[in-house]
Amino acid sequence: EVQLVESGGGSVQPGGSLRLSCAASGFTVSSNYMSWVRQAPGKGLEWVSVIYSGGSTDYADSVKGRFTISRDNSQNTLSLQMNSLRAEDTAVYYCARGEFSSAFDIWGQGTMVAVSS
């Protein structure tokens, strides 16, 4: 079964760090492009970052310089290292698989990140 499962969410103080992981099954992470998408409480979806099959990455302006996306081919996992966290980073974070037409066809269940003092 093709599946994504996120982990690593939690509560952190402003300025702190957190690392999210996304375990894939049923397909190979490195053969697809993978993204993180977040959703603040009561708000819409916001794209955060992407890593392409070739290894190049892109970020939303709101997280550029603070977040780093990576993958572990041996573990078939995707990660998001989040530093210098702010209150506005509070959200459910989803990992998603991108397909050839640029749609996200497989989504994880999400993991909650709460940034508060």
Place this chain on the structure above:
Amino acid sequence: QSLLTQPPSVSGAPGQRVTISCTGSSSNIGAGHAVHWYQQVPKTAPKLLIYGSYNRPSGVPDRFSGSKSGTSASLAISGLQAEDEADYYCQSYDGSLSGYVFGTGTKVTVL
């Protein structure tokens, strides 16, 4: 600030047809980038509904259809059912941002 604008809400009675618009610009939809649509039931992950502007993944009822013209796209739901009550988002790629963009989201209510 989202670059794709959707109406906040639409509603219809069971069996009716509703449409949701998604207005972009020359750097995303107008540049020829595909538009995709997602359905999100509260407290659950989004589900891909339409990809490549017009195509339905396996398992999505043909009551859902997509269209695209110029800098805009639309999602139509015909034969509205109670289970269609959810939030709907459009999505595309923006060349100016070198990133992906989501619409502002539309809540569909079945009266």
